[in-house]
Amino acid sequence: MDKKMMRGTFFLTSATFISKIIGFLFIIPFTLLVGDTGYALYKYAYGPYTILLSLSTVGLPLAVSKFVAKYNERGNYLAGLNLLRYGLIAMIISGIVSFLLLYFSAPWVVVAFGEGGGGNSRDDMVYVVRLVSFALLVVPPMSLLRGYFQGSDSMGPSAMSTVIEQVVRIAFILAGGYLILNVLNGTVKGAVGIATFAAFIGGLASLVLLLWVFWKRRRLIRRQMDESVGNARIAVFPMFKELTRYAIPFVITGLTIPIYQNIDTFTINRLFMNIGYAFSKVEVINGNIGIAQILVLVPVSLATAFGMTLIPRITSSFESGRIQEVRDSIDQSFQLVLFFTFPAAIGLSVVGSHLFRLMFPSSSDAVLGGIILEWYAPAAIIIALFTVTTATMQGINEQKKVVWAIAVGIAVKVGLNILLVPPFKEIGPILATYAGMGVSVLYTLLHIKKAVGLSFRKLILSLVPIALVTAVMAAVVLVVEKGVEAAVPSTMGEKGIDLIVTSAGILVGMVVFIAGSWRFPVVQGIVSARKKK
Template structure:
């Protein structure tokens, strides 16, 4: 791989990670401004918005970049420019149609999401959904421009625009909500409406940065057209047929988690009210499960999948070349890396649920119990993403649709009965069962079409589970000792408990992994470089 491509991949990955981390952590100060009821209202709008935006844009940057890169390699630069010009019009139309659809569907989504007998509730949810819908006009255009730059091996514009978009959005979310609540004496509904409209403001910031890059690099991009061979004249129909084939799998993977949350949005509050919860308590529980704990749970998912998905291009290459040995090796690495990184993280998150929830939000018995139950589900989130990516690598992405639909059907069937039986935790268990079913289907397809044996992964998984168990016991002892004189209900004490306990757990797990050389089998020479930097190895 060329140094330019490596540098570009690193820049894009770094930008994506910074953007995701900003998106994860802004929810903490936002919680202290609007509280659980405000976060619940925010979730009512953002879950459907995420689905709409995923359908409108998921896979577009990658699909467009693959398409343009393909024809640039053939020196048919005009083909990519033709796609770009027509794509801007199509993405604008797609964005406007998505905006209109969400804007006018808002009252119906609101009525299905909250107590339909209370008009003010429906009005508040409708308002916040409509406020966020404006972002749909601009985000598809941004996705296309990012894909265009990536197709020219220029990753900086995408990375920078993502970070700028998040910074502008989050600044507007927090400043806007704070001003409405504390200076204008506004309502929570007004504060959340301003916060959701921030998605549009952030999109403006991201789009301006991309336009700036375009004007900065337009001379170079136009010069490429002078070297165009001009031997291909591909119709727009053929272009977009190829783009859809590239992008479709990413749409289904991208909307998986929002769709599971969407089922909760339609069923959770009403079911909780049916078993005796009042509206405020039900909304608080909804905020805990969809915003507060969810933001914490997906942190280890993002880290694990970022490492494991780097193996997918190698999986594709091995499968196309029918190199069975290399394919099995790459699959072994993908499965083991995701388990190696995710399992200890979620076990630690579950064990330290009380001080972590206190540290990020406030001390809450409900928050603690939900986080403790929800954390292990992160393993399933990670495995679904990885198995779906592998299906794409072996060209069997059609089964991603089947597995997702089965998982959603199970979630929909079990959600209400399990909530009635187990209250808030019931929704988590329904999600876990749905994801587990989807993963089993994906694994069956991988075994069938790739001829993959799971023996080595099973043996290594037992070793990872054993190490995690030892870590759990060691961390548990440290945690119990610390709680003898520190209270997890206090912010400062919670911080001390989390730092010391997490360090102890990470140390135990890392030591066992190095001693048995498991970490070398999974991460290779990178480990020695890290150890030398930490001065743990000569």
């Protein structure tokens, strides 16, 4: 397998996964510091911030990486540097405009949260929304720099900056919150304000790191440009027009999973009430599905890194007419993404009930939550495949078909939510997600096959060993799970039993899968890439 691709994928995968895990786990100590009311206030701030940030930057790194990779492959390194120069100016302006928009519209934005919801006053909400808005000053230029490095086939800076951003943000939140509440005897409002302002501090740390790496590499970048014979200046307007054409499908792709989640959030209540469920029960179902979605997105986050690595590489190969390299990159990406997500998703499904009760013991129906997680966990596989296929389509300049694939999938999801809830109850929305994402994946795979001659038979044969080892792992974990349940005395209590069963299942599953897959080409490629680095 391509060692450079393996190394870049390993860096981004590790960084993304570490960042997601840290971001998920920090909720526990932060909630202990500020309580449920404080955490509700924290979420009020991040709601409008995330929407505005997603619309302004979610497609930027991938769009820039595609642009830079395309022109670097043509030997026009000047184009990428010009995009970086003018793009940073545009992103600084965009950041200032976004910051001012959110900062001064905060009093109107918080009206949507209701009057004093969760015990927080409207003034408190305005305060935290305004503090989180400062992050919009640094995140857009930071995203542009990440895209430049990814397009130059240098994944290390993006990986490092992702982890640094999250670590600095979380450290600032916890240290600042503790200082405000326990040393300065401040208020929960002040602690949450520190937490929301931490988005700016983390983004600034990431931006400084990326600028430092660029400064260290400036002579190499300059020499690379000077020695190239294909340099040509592209006018600013056509350059940004091309970048926008790339970015829009990336924005739509990036918003696909939130759209699927919101379809459930906004339709489940009415659908279940129409078949006779009480509103209190419906809210429990809606909440449990939301929790399952958060857990499932942890292994799915691995696929995001593959997309970041895949797009610039496929773009370079496709632009040069090296179609066999495109096919090889697609095969490698499918093997890599399924090697990580397949066992993680199936393992999460097997231990789902015990894990849900362990992590969310206060849930009013943890048994139902466990069942939902067991059914929802394998969705990580199809969502990961969706990420890879849409990234491939954009790498071969099929952006319009990506938008169609997403639109058709969303239509299927909405229609099947209505049709499947009456017969399948709580599992209906999950099956609708499988169908909607599955249609999008099938649509994109057929177009990839047509465009580059991808062999489905070769692809499936390369994935069979991963599926077989995962099946063995799942069977062994089920046996261990039942054995531990029978062996652990009931005096340990339900939480103690859940902890032991979950820990034993995860440990045994990892050992079995690693032992069974150690000789796979994908594993040896990772090991070889790490040794070479």
